[in-house]
Amino acid sequence: METPVNESAVLIIGAGTWGFSIALQLARRGFTGIKVLDASSFPSSSAAGNDLNKIAEEANEPSDDDSDEDYFWNKVHQLSMETWKNDPLFKPFYHATGFIMAACGDRAYEHCLKYAKSEQADLIPLKSKEHFRSTMPKGVLTGSFPQWRGFWKDGGAGWVFASGALREMYAEAVKLGVHFMTGSSEGAVQTLLQSSSKDTIIGAQTADGVRHKASLTILATGANSDSLLDFKKQLRPTAWTLAHLPLAAEEIENYRNLPVLYGVDRGFFIEPDAENHQMKICDEHPGYCNFIDVEGELRSVPFARQQIPKDAERRMRRLLKETMPQFEQRDFSFARICWDADTVDRLFLIDWHPELKNLVIAVGGSGHGFMTNPAVGILVADVVENKVEERLKRMMRWRPKTSVHRNWWDTQNRFGADGKVMDFQDVQEWTTIGEGEKGDLCT
Structure with a gap:
């Protein structure tokens, strides 16, 4: 029996906190043919954002004089809070209680x-x-x-209604044409698919045996990510x-x-x-x-x-x-x-994989995942379009050397x-x- 194959332009693995943000941002930028796979039905029980609430806080204005780490967090929080405070979809869920x-x-x-x-x-x-x-x-x-x-x-801080925001992001993404496939059979990714030359990711295979092929694959499966890819202790x-x-x-x-x-x-x-x-x-x-x-x-x-x-x-x-x-x-x-x-450094890992073509990694929330949810979608889309700011690109890069002697x-x-x-x-x-x-x- 021939293995069934589904085709899409963009395949996002993980319908969690980051997967939703990535799908929504790409769709808003005009990407089409976006498919999202997850083993859990919506709202995904695999999402930390499927929760009552999460802390949110504004940061200082990013400055060229900041250390790289301070600049990264100031920029990420700025991108996030501008969205939580001003974007019509996100704004109702932010509560500036202090x-x-x-x-x-x-x-x-x-x-x-x-x-x-x-x-x-x-x-x-x-x-x-x-x-x-x-x-x-x-x-x-x-x-x-x-x-x-x-x-x-x-002031300048409070909390966001996390699960409510996820539901609205999902609805908006579906409206913009994103296709979600969930469940322990058709949504559960078992392996990434590689080209015959082993240097390109061409999609993923799910538990039901379907091969989901795509021109671009984005891995955003949080704590489960290293079960699908060798992250070299990162x-x-x-x-x-x-x-x-x-x-x-x-x-x-x-x-x-x-x-x-x-x-x-x-x-x-x-x-x-x-x-x-x-x-x-x-x-x-x-x-x-x-x-x-x-x-x-x-x-x-x-x-x-x-x-x-x-x-x-x-x-x-x-x-x-x-x-x-x-x-x-x-x-x-x-x-x-x-x-x-x-x-290792609690900075995000958002980058093109250096050895596997057509694969973008979006992992490493390190406890900051939902507060910065809107920024993650922006950053991943910028990486995909190769227009991410150089300083941020350096901080989010694939960096296995930091993990060689990891404690x-x-x-x-x-x-x-x-x-x-x-x-x-x-x-x-x-x-x-x-x-x-x-x-x-x-x-």
Whole structure:
């Protein structure tokens, strides 16, 4: 029986946070024949953006005097926030509630001080429980805030309604002619297709045996990316933990329009969503990996689970005890682990593959994936059209030399927990909520 073949001009592998942005931006620029493949039905459970909300923050104006890293992030955040604030599709989902950055430990507080020094916006110092409580309506922050110190950015920051934005991006992309193929058979990519000379990617084959050929293939599968391509240790799949805290109808009014409270060594919470009145709680830590020996090499291998380690729940409840003790014992309504892919320097990897023609790589969210979602689509489209700014191009390049002696246990300037990367192989107890292990593999 002859293998069925589908043809398209552009094939995007991954209908997650970045895949949607890439498809939409290319379609807006007039590209046609765009097909997107994903193993999950829409909205993809593989998308970190299929979530209540994500932190968003404006940055300083990019300057030629910036270090390369500062210039990269200032530019990326500028591109993103211009879209969140002004694009008619994105604008309804941005909530400029403000942002609090704080810490308990000395090293984490040094990180906050560095942040404050770099900001061109006016920040309000917070040094006591009274200071913290003054940032929100009376009765919200009732905790004692032991050892908490930080800064309040009362503007130019807030959060975005993530899953709502994804739904609108999907609808707009479909309207512009993008074709999405999803599901464990017709959407699940098993392998990239190579030319007979082995130097060109000509598409991908899905689990149903169909060969999807394309003139251009874009790989944007987040934490799962190195299962399809050898990234030479440039990616480390890393997971974080979250839970939803339900609020009663009579509680909601007092918990609206809250600034995001982010403790860099404790965790964060964002105001409840308007639909289900659930507040997202995250503990902060350098991340979990799932280290397994794969063909003689140690690799972190993602897996799906709507559970969190008991230790993660305990850290979340400590965060609540110190900030909102009225909720410390309240049952969570949902919990999950959520994956991303860390590069060594936490800068994105968006580039033409240097050895495989017709393949663009768009990976390495490194914890910044959804906030910068609009910028990613712009950057990938610029790479495809070969008009990306040279300085950005250099920062996002394919760079395996940075990973030759990679330390998989590097905390990468993250704090919390015991100050180290954790391994799911060491987890003994899990918190189960609802159906438990049916889970999301976030990318």
